[in-house]
Amino acid sequence: MQPILQILQDKLNKRIEEGLYRELKDYSEFCDFSSNDYLGFSRDQNKLTHSGSTGSRLISGNSEDIERLESEIANFHQAESGLIFNSGYVANLGLFSTIPNRGDTVLYDELIHASIRDGIRLSNADSFSFKHNDVEHLEGKLSKFKGNVFVVVESVYSMDGDSPDLLKVSEACRNFGANLIVDEAHAVGVVGEKGDGLVAKLHLQREVFATVVTFGKALGSHGAIILGSEVLRNYLINYCRSFIYTTAPSPETIFTIRKQYDKLTKLYATNSDEHNLALELKNFFVSEVGTSRELIMGDNGCVVSVIIPGIENVKKVSKNLISNGLHVKSILSPTVPKGTERLRICFHSFNSVEEVKKLIDCLN
Numbered sequence: 001m002q003p004i005l006q007i008l009q010d011k012l013n014k015r016i017e018e019g020l021y022r023e024l025k026d027y028s029e030f031c032d033f034s035s036n037d038y039l040g041f042s043r044d045q046n047k048l049t050h051s052g053s054t055g056s057r058l059i060s061g062n063s064e065d066i067e068r069l070e071s072e073i074a075n076f077h078q079a080e081s082g083l084i085f086n087s088g089y090v091a092n093l094g095l096f097s098t099i100p101n102r103g104d105t106v107l108y109d110e111l112i113h114a115s116i117r118d119g120i121r122l123s124n125a126d127s128f129s130f131k132h133n134d135v136e137h138l139e140g141k142l143s144k145f146k147g148n149v150f151v152v153v154e155s156v157y158s159m160d161g162d163s164p165d166l167l168k169v170s171e172a173c174r175n176f177g178a179n180l181i182v183d184e185a186h187a188v189g190v191v192g193e194k195g196d197g198l199v200a201k202l203h204l205q206r207e208v209f210a211t212v213v214t215f216g217k218a219l220g221s222h223g224a225i226i227l228g229s230e231v232l233r234n235y236l237i238n239y240c241r242s243f244i245y246t247t248a249p250s251p252e253t254i255f256t257i258r259k260q261y262d263k264l265t266k267l268y269a270t271n272s273d274e275h276n277l278a279l280e281l282k283n284f285f286v287s288e289v290g291t292s293r294e295l296i297m298g299d300n301g302c303v304v305s306v307i308i309p310g311i312e313n314v315k316k317v318s319k320n321l322i323s324n325g326l327h328v329k330s331i332l333s334p335t336v337p338k339g340t341e342r343l344r345i346c347f348h349s350f351n352s353v354e355e356v357k358k359l360i361d362c363l364n
């Protein structure tokens, strides 16, 4: 067992000894004197199904269905287990505020998502950034710390659309005994043999400590899951405040997430190239624009940023695109570093070549 998992398991064992261990149970067949469904609005007339989850997972909001979905999704991504959260934001907030402790260190890519930064802020661990996608810089930092070190990267960065060299990052973590966490928000659905993300594509499932998958992007729903070991799952159930103290996702949400995973599985199972359409449009755009514009992107994912420095400049271009019926958002500093203000263009399978040509024309 990884040392960090042993630490987590020891704390769980202590809780068991103290009689304080939290476990998810399904009370749906019981007479309800514990949920928050005060007016019975979550029940249908026959009292057989619920529209709401009626409470937190540890009180009344758990169900066989949600636990089954967690293991189905874990299987899909070839992880040992998974725990569903209400959004990617609260998943990251919970993960980073719960797992790294006083004396631990979190090393994060300087472009890491705000939800991870906020989670780190809530934790008692020390934290340091490393230069974007710079494995040597990361290694330099890794050599300085002892104890539990966590390294966090995104598999496709939300603003730059690029990816780290995940094999190298993972190797560095292995060499220095650090624990790797990967946020796959912008990779799942569009990266990997079945849209299962970059970690699965590179067969790194057993190397990472945790993966965060969100359902609000390519999966077209909302919510998120933290994938990792069974020990991690049990630990989060026991200690993660953004899991414990909130109403569970509704049965409708669970139904929709399952439906979307089925859709994804079917999409990749067909011989058609449909799952590649967004990527093809992105590549078409990049080759047509050529060197006439400064572009930032990577090989994975569907995001391309067109750099237009200066807040007023980029706002003007975005306004022009919008007046032509093209919804392209400008991203301003401080969301991105000053001088790298940009248009963030997301390509979708439902966009057409004509639309992309119009976009290029308007940009010119």
Ligand SMILES: Cc1ncc(COP(=O)(O)O)c(C=O)c1O
Pocket (backbone or CB within 6 Å): 087, 088, 089, 090, 092, 113, 115, 154, 158, 183, 185, 186, 214, 215, 216, 222, 223, 224
């Ligand atoms: C990399 C990354 N992680 C996490 C999140 C948060 O996910 P959610 O929108 O489900 O809260 C986002 C959303 O923008 C993101 O881009």
